[in-house]
Amino acid sequence: MKRPIFSTVTFSVTVAVIFIVIFFLPILATALGSGSTYAVVYGSDTVCALISGQPTQRVLCYDTRLRTTVTLNPGVSFSSIAAGENYLCGVRSGGYSLLCWENSGSYTFNPKRIYQNDTVLLENLSVGDSQICATVNGTNFLKCWRSDQSTPKNEGFRSISSGVGFSCGVSIRNNRILCWGRDSMKSGRIQTGFGNTTMVSISAGESHACGLNSTGNLICIGNNESGQLNVPSNQPYQYSELSLGSNFTCAKRNSNNSVICWGGGAERFNNVTEQISFESISSGPGLICGLISSNLSVMCWNPSNFSRIFLPFPEILPGPCVESSSLCSCGVYPQSDNLCSGSGSICKSCPIQFRRSNSPPSKAFTGGLLAFAIVGSIGAFAGICSVVYCLWTGACLGKKKVHNSVQPTITRGGSNSRSNSSPPSRSLTIRRQGSRMLSMRRQRSGTSSMKHGDKAEEFSFSELASATGNFSLENKIGSGSFGVVYRGKLNDGREVAIKRGEVNAKMKKFQEKETAFDSEIAFLSRLHHKHLVRLVGYCEEREERLLVYDYMKNGALYDHLHDKNNVEKHSSLINSWKMRIKIALDAARGIEYLHNYAVPPIIHRDIKSSNILLDSNWVARVSDFGLSLMGPELGKDHQHRPMKAAERLNVLTDKSDVYGLGVVLLELLTGKRAIFKNGGDVEEEGCVPVHLVDYSVPAITADELGRILDPRVGSPELGEGDAVELVAYTAMHCVNAEGRNRPTMTDIVGNLERALDLCGDSHGSISSSGICSIVSD
Incomplete structure (x- = not known):
């Protein structure tokens, strides 16, 4: 058998x-203002934490904007802290006193004692935007400050959490959710949403709340404008600790203590946080922080501006230090004696529902x-x-997902032989703009996109031949999508660049030239933007097709990065991180205009460093529209048709331009070509070409950005490091193999603007070249 x-x-x-x-398993909850050993003071993006390994468990705060630290009440020990809007509160070790510190500006925290009682001790601290609550040890009754009269009386709570204008708790009496606070509509809506469901824990965000019910499922109630209620997977007992922000939700997995987030763009960090084991997580409205198990350090990431930071703290306490290990009914945390510096022990978390029950199962x-x-x-x-x-x-x-390092591969039912995994979605997520008003204001200045734009000048062939010395080799400055580009000087003294289509071409080439010629005139004659090369005029005589542009004195970005004559110019203005980020921002603004503000919208289709030109003031402008497409059905295709379906139909969307710009960003960071070989040129025999995406993305993912940065620029200075990292993560998302996972140009512009701001007054400042005024539109 x-x-x-x-x-x-x-x-x-x-x-x-x-x-x-x-x-x-332990089921815990930390939220916008729940008590923990570290907390985010929102309004200033300051993170405070309880430091381990010292006789007193002091509070150390770090301002992520100013990059400064300060100790609050040195010599005083605290068991837990929680933060609200520009203030922090902490329960002193033993629970007999509650102190709060107001951030009065200039990074000054002024202490104020809120509560003092040697016999009625506090635990389970919870702080919202203005309200402060805690439970009383023994009875679990509620005490609240700065709150209205709706606070439940004589009601015990096993879990409490505060959001913006409301607080909620799990009643010990019936395990149901009760909510209160000055925003009665919000608290009432959330309490009604949970209804009669029996709950184990509760965690509050700005306008939503989540909790684990008695069967281990995660339930979220409230505002869902950013998808913060859309739990990606909800198996029983899949999650333990929760942490909520303004428009996102995070949870710690029971299986490996990794973190998963959703809503508000927070999911872009998931493939990073799923590789890390966390002791706990805590959030402000726009900042998520996690205590890493391996070294008890704090990592924070921001879903709205695509940034991540490891805080310069010593080891953080994973839990409060208690007087004796005999108080730990569920065991003692490893090395807790050292973490508490011999002044106590850290207890392991107990299962909330069965904390006081040792009886056998019924x-x-x-x-x-x-x-x-x-x-x-x-x-x-x-x-x-x-x-x-x-x-x-x-x-x-x-089949494995495929990407091409130079441009996304588009096939008709076929496959690409070169495969790799999709670039991971990273922290520090791409900024999503709920409104385009800021971008519209940015684009409105100096732009025009009427359907029948200004007509370009018409030149005779003899005029242009004379301007270029009869198209002499010494005036040749490059090549475009359908011909050679020459430097010229018109009879009125204007310096121009003249692109001449190939002469004596075969019929097919002539048709391609005709198409590119018509395309450039169609686009550029109606587009006027400071980051697009301006079309001056054209010539159309017999088989001759010529286009006349403003002359870009400083040539193509490609030449500055890769041309052998420029490689050794270490003093070049472009060899500063601030200038490179500024050039990237200029180009992104030009492409954003094409995608969002041209009527109809335009897909460039050939974004690369050789098509980004620099004028006499080092302003970057996008050029070469010979391959461009226009039409509302193309410009917005990605909103109506899945990316894979679009690519099978050989239809490019605006996300193709995003990929091209992502490669340009990687070129700016590394100084390497889109396809290169280590130690020489691609054309050298016997050399295997290296694709820049394959070379760069693994290093960015592994936090080894320093090993791939262009050595000609040097190490980033103070402020520049965060800026360069932000550009790198943005580039990584741009070259994602799946178009739908790439950011929009508006998102990219927002990130690059922030990166340029982070550079501050670093060396290589743009103003040193007399062109400061061009940084902002």
């Missing part, structure tokens, strides 16, 4: 054991467990059948 593949009885026992283990529980095991066995058998069928038919075998 054949041996059975799977034993139903064995599986039932296994499921039962797993269920028991998971069911008793009959109801045993019966439910048996039912769970039986149902689980049936489900597992069905699952195994599905897997066998999937493997037998090949239905679940798919």
Whole structure:
């Protein structure tokens, strides 16, 4: 007789054991203002934490904007802290006193004692934008300050959390959610949303709340404008600790203590945080912080501006220090004696629901467990059948996602032989703009996009031949999508660049030249923007097709980065991080105008460093529209058609331009070509070309950006480091293999603007060249 593949009885026992283990895992919650050993003071992006390894568990704060630290009340020990809007509160060790510090500006925290009582001790601190609450040790009754009269009286709570204008708690009496606060509509809506559901924990955000119910499922109620309620996966006992911000939700996984976030762009960090084990997580409205288990350091990331930072703290306490280990009913945290510097112990977290119960499982529980095991066995058998069928038919075998380092590959039902994994979605997420008003103001100055724009001048062939010395080689300055570019001087003294289509071409080439010529005139004659090369005029005589542009004195970005004659110019103005970021921002603004403000919108289709030109003031302008497409159905294609479907139909969307700009950003960071070889040119025989995306993205993902930066520029100075990192993460998202996962040009412009601001007054300042006025539109 054949041996059975799977034993139903064995599986039932296994499921039962797993269920028991998971069911008793600790279920915690920290939120916008819940008590923890570290907290985000919102309004200033200051992070405060309790420092370990010292006789007193002091509060140390770090301003992520000013990059300064300060100790609050040195020599005083605290057990937990929580933060509101420009203030911080802390419960002193022992729970007999509550202190709060107001941030009065200029990074000055003024202390104020809120509560003092040696016999009625506090625990479970919770702070919102203005309200402060805590529970009383022993009774779990509520005490609140700076709150209205709606605070529940004589009600015990096992978990409390505060958001903006409201607080909520899990009642010990019936395990249901009760909410209160000055915003009665918000608190009432959230309490009604949870209804009669029995809950274990609660965590509040700005205008939403989430909690784990008695069956281990995550429930979120409230505002869902940014998808903060859309839990990506919700299996029983999948999550433990929660942390909520203004428009996002984060949870710690039970399986490996990694963190997953959703809403408000926070999910872009998930493939970073899923690789890290965290002790806990804590949030402000726009900043998420996590305590890393391996070294007890704090990492913070910002979903709105795509940035990440490791705070310069010593080791942080993973929990409060208590007087004796005998108080730890669920065991002692490893090395807690050292962390508390011999002045106490840190207790391991206990399961909230069964913290005070040592009794054996009830009959109801045993019966439910048996039912769970039986149902689980049936489900597992069905699952195994599905897997066998999937493997037998090949239905679940798919092809690897592919990207091309120079431009996304577009096929008609075929495949690309060169494969790699998609660049990861990273922290410090791309900024999403709820409104385009700021961008519209930025673009409105000096722009025009009427359907019938200003007509370009028409020149004779003889005029242009004379201007270029009969198209002499010494006046040749480059080549474009359909011809050679020459420097010229018109009869009125204007310096221009003249692009001449190929002469004596075969019919196919002539048709391509004609198409590119018509395309450039169609686009540039109606577009006027300071970051697009201006079309002066054209010539159309017999088979001659010429275009006349403003002359860009400082040539193409490609030449400054890669031309051998420029490589050794270490003193070049472009060899500063501030100038490179400024050039990237100029180009991004030009492309953003094409995508969002041209009527109809335009897809450039050929964004690369050789098509980004620099004028006499080092203002970058996008050029060469010979391959461009226009039309509302093309410019907005990615909103109506899935990216994969669009690429199968050989239709490019505006996300193709995003990819091209991403490669340009990587060129600016590394100084390397889009395709290069280590130690020489690509054309050298026997050399395998290296794709810049494959070279750069792994280093950025591994936080090893320093090893790929262009050595001609030197190490980033103070402020420049964050700016360069922000550009790198932006570039990484731009070259994502999936177009739908790439940011919009408006997002990119916002990130580059912030990066340029971060550079401040670093060396290589743009103003040193007399062109400061061009930085802002």
